Amino acid sequence: MKGIKQNRTQSKNMWLLLLLSGLLIIFSACGMTAEDTLNELDREKSKQNTAHDSEGIVVEVLVESDVNSASDLEVKINARKNPESVYWDTIEVPYKDRFVIPKDTFIPLLSTYVRAKANDSASWVSCSIWYDGELVASHKSRGSGAKAVCEKKFQLGPG
Incomplete structure (x- = not known):
């Protein structure tokens, strides 16, 4: 009985780990890095300066x-x-x-x-x-x- 509960717990933990890993990969692929954010801010400043x-x-x-x-x-x-x-x-x-x-x-x-x-x-x-x-x-x-x-x-x- 203990063996079955242990397998279930390990199975749940494995699925939870896979789910979290998948979400982490998806969110990191969709997000911007800090460098991208800084480049975008620089681009906006440049646009404002040369807008004229x-x-x-x-x-x-x-x-x-x-x-x-x-x-x-x-x-x-x-x-x-x-x-x-x-x-x-x-x-x-x-x-x-x-x-x-x-x-x-x-x-x-x-x-x-x-x-x-x-x-x-x-x-x-x-x-x-x-x-x-x-x-x-x-x-x-x-x-x-x-x-x-x-x-x-x-x-x-x-x-």
Whole structure:
């Protein structure tokens, strides 16, 4: 009788040991190590530090002419969080400016508008708008009193 109880106890202990060993293996395989946790925390800090550049839309505007200056520059960046604008009576060309729009809101960039006039001695003036290195709008105007106007508006749907 004692032998049967002893076998049962040993059998129960063996099953319990197997069950605990299996659970330990499963939990350790699913969990993260301390090194993984530290790497993830470093990655989050890095994201926060570079959010301004990598998590934003890079908007570049370019104004060019056949002379070294243009007039009446107007640049409007219509962003939800941080709209920006630039106004100059006279600029040296080529004029290039860069803006970074954070992507942390729904439809972060609504529109970009650029306008510049050719000087009296110029025969042409042009403007271009680039989003993340891709040309999205451009215009070139010729003749006396030439005015280049570029605009890119956000549009839902085809178009």
